[in-house]
Amino acid sequence: MSFHTTLRKGASSVFLRIEEGLDGPFGGADNPLRHLGALGLYLLWIIVGSGLYLYTVLDTGIDAVYSSIAYLSLEQWYLGGVLRSLHRYASDGFMLVMTLHLIREWCYGRYHGFRLYSWMTGVPLLWLAYISGIGGYWIVWDQLAQVSATATAELLDWLPIFSEPSARNFLTPDSISDRFFTMLVFIHIGVPLLLILGLWAHVHRISHVDYLPTRRVMLATLLALIVLSLLQPALSNPPANLAVIPGELDFDWFILFIHPLTDLTSPAIVWLLLFALTALLVALPLLPHPPPEPVAVVDAANCTGCDRCLADCPYAAISMQPHPLRPGFKLAVVDSDLCAACGICAGSCPSSTPFRRRETLVTGIDMPQQPVHALREQLEQTLTGLSGPRRVVVFACARGADASGLAAADTVVMPLLCAGMLPPSFVEYALRGGADGVLLNTCRPGGCDFRLGDRWTRERLAGEREPHLRRTVPAARLQLSAAAAGDESTLSAALDDLRTRLDNEALAGEPLPPYLRRASNHA
Amino acid sequence: MLKPAAIIGQVILYGAFAAFIGYFATSPKYHQVADDVALIKLSISHLGERECRKRTAEELAKMPPNMRAPLDCPRERSDIRLEVDLDGQPILQTVMHPTGLYKDGVSTIYKRFEVKAGSHRLAVRMNDNLVKPGFNFVKEERISLKPHQVMVIDFNPDQGGLFFR
Numbered sequence: 001m002s003f004h005t006t007l008r009k010g011a012s013s014v015f016l017r018i019e020e021g022l023d024g025p026f027g028g029a030d031n032p033l034r035h036l037g038a039l040g041l042y043l044l045w046i047i048v049g050s051g052l053y054l055y056t057v058l059d060t061g062i063d064a065v066y067s068s069i070a071y072l073s074l075e076q077w078y079l080g081g082v083l084r085s086l087h088r089y090a091s092d093g094f095m096l097v098m099t100l101h102l103i104r105e106w107c108y109g110r111y112h113g114f115r116l117y118s119w120m121t122g123v124p125l126l127w128l129a130y131i132s133g134i135g136g137y138w139i140v141w142d143q144l145a146q147v148s149a150t151a152t153a154e155l156l157d158w159l160p161i162f163s164e165p166s167a168r169n170f171l172t173p174d175s176i177s178d179r180f181f182t183m184l185v186f187i188h189i190g191v192p193l194l195l196i197l198g199l200w201a202h203v204h205r206i207s208h209v210d211y212l213p214t215r216r217v218m219l220a221t222l223l224a225l226i227v228l229s230l231l232q233p234a235l236s237n238p239p240a241n242l243a244v245i246p247g248e249l250d251f252d253w254f255i256l257f258i259h260p261l262t263d264l265t266s267p268a269i270v271w272l273l274l275f276a277l278t279a280l281l282v283a284l285p286l287l288p289h290p291p292p293e294p295v296a297v298v299d300a301a302n303c304t305g306c307d308r309c310l311a312d313c314p315y316a317a318i319s320m321q322p323h324p325l326r327p328g329f330k331l332a333v334v335d336s337d338l339c340a341a342c343g344i345c346a347g348s349c350p351s352s353t354p355f356r357r358r359e360t361l362v363t364g365i366d367m368p369q370q371p372v373h374a375l376r377e378q379l380e381q382t383l384t385g386l387s388g389p390r391r392v393v394v395f396a397c398a399r400g401a402d403a404s405g406l407a408a409a410d411t412v413v414m415p416l417l418c419a420g421m422l423p424p425s426f427v428e429y430a431l432r433g434g435a436d437g438v439l440l441n442t443c444r445p446g447g448c449d450f451r452l453g454d455r456w457t458r459e460r461l462a463g464e465r466e467p468h469l470r471r472t473v474p475a476a477r478l479q480l481s482a483a484a485a486g487d488e489s490t491l492s493a494a495l496d497d498l499r500t501r502l503d504n505e506a507l508a509g510e511p512l513p514p515y516l517r518r519a520s521n522h523a
Numbered sequence: 524m525l526k527p528a529a530i531i532g533q534v535i536l537y538g539a540f541a542a543f544i545g546y547f548a549t550s551p552k553y554h555q556v557a558d559d560v561a562l563i564k565l566s567i568s569h570l571g572e573r574e575c576r577k578r579t580a581e582e583l584a585k586m587p588p589n590m591r592a593p594l595d596c597p598r599e600r601s602d603i604r605l606e607v608d609l610d611g612q613p614i615l616q617t618v619m620h621p622t623g624l625y626k627d628g629v630s631t632i633y634k635r636f637e638v639k640a641g642s643h644r645l646a647v648r649m650n651d652n653l654v655k656p657g658f659n660f661v662k663e664e665r666i667s668l669k670p671h672q673v674m675v676i677d678f679n680p681d682q683g684g685l686f687f688r
Binding site: 171 | 528529531532533536537538540541542543544545547548549550551552553554555556558560561562564566568622623628629631632633635671672673675677688
């Protein structure tokens with residue numbers, strides 16, 4: 001195992017434990033660590049909203065800019081002051097969340113294959129975010145702005161891009177004109193606009209994007225930032241004076257850390273670090289990684305063009321095109337570059353029902369590595385071998401908790417590529433084929449490696465999404481658990497719960513009518 | 524419905540998030556230079572001289588009337604030699620090269636020197652035509668720098684050459 005893989009897996013283990021720890025108080029849907037992208041976008045909207053107000057009241061003159069911002073903070077603290085503080089703290093929060101998002105995706109190995117596009121489009125966003133943040137500090141034109149502007153110009157001058165040193169623009173107090181601020185405001189609006197455009201591209205190739213976190217997370221985050229803004233309002237340092245080096249300053253380490261780093265080392269080292277880090281991020285997908293899994297395959301004869309796979313695919317890998325054999329019908333087409341090989345499409349296909357009488361179950365869209373037919377064959381064979389008063393079938397996501405330890409004479413374990421690849425009708429099929437109960441294990445809410453597998457599974461079983469589990473299936477015979485890798489005890493406890501329920505005499509008296517596929521009339 | 528323990532947990536964690544942001548948005552304070560230090564910024568942007576040759580009358584007669592410039596100047600500019608001494612000790616000795624593919628652009632330099640506040644003897648010497656020996660611009664002065672003061676060494680031929688401000 002390479003050093004990088006060892007490091008990544010170690011970091012991933014730590015991140016996963018923290019993430020699961022936060023599931024306790026937050027739950028999966030509200031766990032900020034599971035929705036860092038959406039939380040980042042939300043913080044960006046706070047920045048944009050508060051920034052629009054600040055832009056309308058800002059005077060773009062050397063003295064006017066400082067006094068107009070000071071007026072907001074001191075005189076109009078209840079509105080302008082709070083919005084200014086929100087603007088600053090949301091920006092810091094955005095940097096923090098963006099960094100955590102980057103680390104999380106790296107930890108979980110989400111930078112190659114079908115995720116390559118999202119990874120590569122994310123790298124320039126780091127630069128745009130920091131440029132936007134640093135530029136924002138200059139607008140205030142206080143001593144912190146002076147330090148940042150001068151240090152940034154000196155840093156830029158190390159690169160051979162200007163014929164004259166840009167730091168000459170900050171030599172003396174009369175070097176700065178009102179036009180500089182007008183230009184700065186345009187830059188501070190233009191670069192964030194590029195950032196938003198880049199974010200659109202970043203999420204372009206995934207479907208059902210979480211543009212915002214849950215309402216509870218939004219309210220709590222906003223409340224936390226407002227309280228912070230009231231307790232510790234963002235204030236300006238003394239006005240800039242290029243004839244004097246500022247003394248001790250309140251310093252924003254989230255955005256401006258690059259200046260002390262330059263003072264501590266040198267511009268050459270800082271540029272080397274920045275370019276090396278960028279090159280490393282770009283080169284990460286080139287490192288050795290597991291070969292891609294076989295992608296979904298469409299069978300034109302069995303595809304009805306119903307659009308369900310299109311609606312459920314988490315990565316927009318499916319498109320619908322005119323059916324070549326049936327005029328007026330559509331046919332699903334898989335883009336192999338985008339397919340994550342999760343099998344969620346096979347789980348969504350109505351042709352995947354195991355109740356079909358055909359000896360070979362060919363569905364509309366299937367996974368070569370775990371075809372629905374093989375799943376049915378395996379289920380039928382193992383059901384005949386089960387013995388005991390409480391026969392249980394465990395369908396378990398292979399990326400979740402290891403379920404192999406649950407196998408016993410009365411329990412069969414069937415691993416799945418993703419819980420979302422299981423057509424809900426398999427639950428009923430198992431119960432009518434001899435099982436007394438079914439345990440279905442997904443990853444934790446919000447923790448699915450394929451984004452939506454756990455969510456679609458829950459919604460399908462609850463009858464909120466097609467294809468749904470028929471209402472005639474007794475809910476008491478189905479146990480849904482959400483146990484991530486390493487969380488085998490939760491899975492085991494879920495099985496114990498199901499067995500306890502199955503011991504209930506009343507339930508035992510309500511078995512589903514058996515189903516004999518070979519004698520039925522299903523096509 | 525959230526359990527009370529979950530609510531308390533969330534309040535603590537959102538509070539920690541806000542506190543983390545609030546702290547590192549302003550702290551620890553940053554001190555760019557020590558209290559007893561002043562800064563000398565050397566910033567010069569200047570076109571080096573060219574060695575022009577006076578055309579002879581025969582040469583001028585052969586040229587079209589509208590192009591009879593009396594001097595034949597090469598496109599390239601001279602390097603510029605620059606030396607700075609502080610209290611008699613050299614702190615910079617460099618040669619600035621003209622910019623541009625044809626070396627016809629300005630020669631520039633930007634350096635910053637952190638020095639102890641107080642009185643110093645500052646000498647700057649510059650030669651913008653290295654064909655000639657010595658220095659054709661010299662500025663030497665006793666300066667008094669207050670703590671955190673920024674003093675600039677600049678060059679402007681219209682203001683007599685080198686100057687301090």
